[in-house]
Amino acid sequence: MTAPLHKDHPAGPGRALPDTQQGMRRRNLARVMHTVSAEGPLSRAAVASRIGLTRAAVSTLVDELIRAGLIEELGPERPGRVGRGRPGSALAVSGSGPAGIGAEIGVDHLAACAVDLRGQVRVRVVRPGTNRGRAPEPVVGDLTALIRQVVAEAEREGLWPAGLAVAVPGLVAGDARTVVRAPNLDWHDTDLGALLPPELPPTVDNEANFGALAELWLGEGTPRDFLHVSAEIGIGAGVVVDGRLLRGTRGFAGELGHVPVRPDGPECGCGGRGCLEQYAGEEAVLRAAGLEPGEDRVGLLAGRATDGDEEVRRALRVAGEALGIALTGAVNLLDPESVVLGGALSGLAPWLLPSLRTELARRSAGPACPVTVSGLGPEGPLLGAAHSVVRAVLDDPAGVAGRDRPAV
Incomplete structure (x- = not known):
């Protein structure tokens, strides 16, 4: 059995190594790494x-x-191995050395973590606080401080940063560093690569894409064709086809939150009307339930729904219907094996799923698409970012072995 090389990472499709003796050596090093890792x-x-x-x-x-x-x-x-002769020495991926550094810019939080080559989260730091209305420079300054903290703690455990990937709630250009538009942050054409630590050049991608990749790599029993839906203030989706992320021509695929579900509905921050976010985003559900936004919006909604608050349950039911309408178009168009609810939506699944599944089954052209709940929850984008760096190391270990260690 040949260990497959990873073909999808945030910067786009994996680059083929040259068909030379050196290229073959690098491919074989990657095959060994993937095999031992798996x-x-x-x-x-x-x-x-x-x-x-x-x-x-x-x-x-x-x-x-x-x-x-x-x-x-x-x-x-x-003991218990099959074979003759003296037992060989067991090999494992190192628990020290290179680590993937992941970071996330959320509307109401910042986060960073370090994941070793075994896939273990060794350091994780979260800083709550609203970023809406703040200029990119101070936000990225705060994020840089978190990244440096994570790197320092990781180094005390024998790790060093092999790369940095940053998840953002917005559209990211093909250069994997420029945020073209992030409506819920009110950022436009922001070059994050110029603001983040120069000694650790970042790969920037949409948070929903990283969430989908985390589900692909870390989810239990996740198929190779699925639609991953995640939410915070906004709603995004990652489309995975045959084990690869579908990005679209400009890299903007998956903007499910701005699919109109009621064309005559309220105006959205994107400039459209009646978008899904206006009915199923966290703040939209809170408004519909007559509640004020707080730090733990999902916990507030889930707690009230568990206690039988009918107004909250009705708001979640309407949100599930809107999700079902928006997802119907995607399911009819793409025919995924399943839909996976991740991010904040996973914490509200008991009250969203009944109306979502009913609407999806009623409107789908074919058999109803299964809808499951991610076990990663809101950690998906941050984990996907860090693991994308780890996967890049497994894909080309020779490139990491010959690189100077950055001083962050």
């Missing part, structure tokens, strides 16, 4: 068997990865 601990012989190379070739590749600090030896294989 199935380890494994011996050199087991890795060779899985990727179809000789044991001598794999041993050379493994030695290079060990010297680079990307793989470590754990000692003899565990």
Whole structure:
């Protein structure tokens, strides 16, 4: 069994390595990394068997990865192995060394985390506080302070930053650094790459895209074709087709929140009328329920709904109907295997799902599309950002091994 190379990361489709001896070596290093990451601990012989190379070739590749600090030896294989002769040394992805740094700019929070090559979150910091109406410079200044804090704590655990990915609630240009439009922040044509630490060049992407990638990589039983819907103040979607994120020509695919569900409805911040966000966004639901926004909007709505507040339940029912209407068009057009509710929507699923499923089943051209709830919840975008860096290391470990460690 050959370990597949990762083909989707925030900057776009994976770049093919040149078909040269050097390119082949880099591809084989990636195959070893992916195999050990997915199935380890494994011996050199087991890795060779899985990727179809000789044991001598794999041993050379493994030695290079060990010297680079990307793989470590754990000692003899565990008891119960199948095979003859002396047991080989078990290999595992290193728990120290390179780490993916993820960051998130939310409407009402900032967050940053460090994830090691084993996929474990080693450091996580969240700073609540509204960012709506604030200029990009002070917001990014605060985020930079969080990133530096996370990097410093990670370094104390033997990790160093292999890269930075930042999730934002808006449209991001193809350069993976410029926020073209973020209505709920009131940002336009903002070059985040110029504002973030220059020693750690960032990849910037829409938070819904990172949420969808996190679901693809970390979700339990997630199919390779699905539509991931997430929400905070706004509502976004990530479309995954055959295990790859569908981005569209300009990278703007997935703006579900600005699909009109009632063309004569209230004006939206995007300039349209009757958009989904005006009925199913957190603040829209709070308004419909007669509640004032607070720091924990989802907790407030869920608590009131659990206690039987009929006004809140009615507002959530209407939000579910609006979601069902908007999703019907996407489901009829794309025919995904499932729809996954993530982000804040996952915490309100018990009250959203009945009306959402009813509306979706009533309007769908074919059989009703299953709707499931993400286990990642609102952590999805931040985790997706950090794991995108980790995946990039697994895809091209040679590029990381030869790089100077940034001083952040």
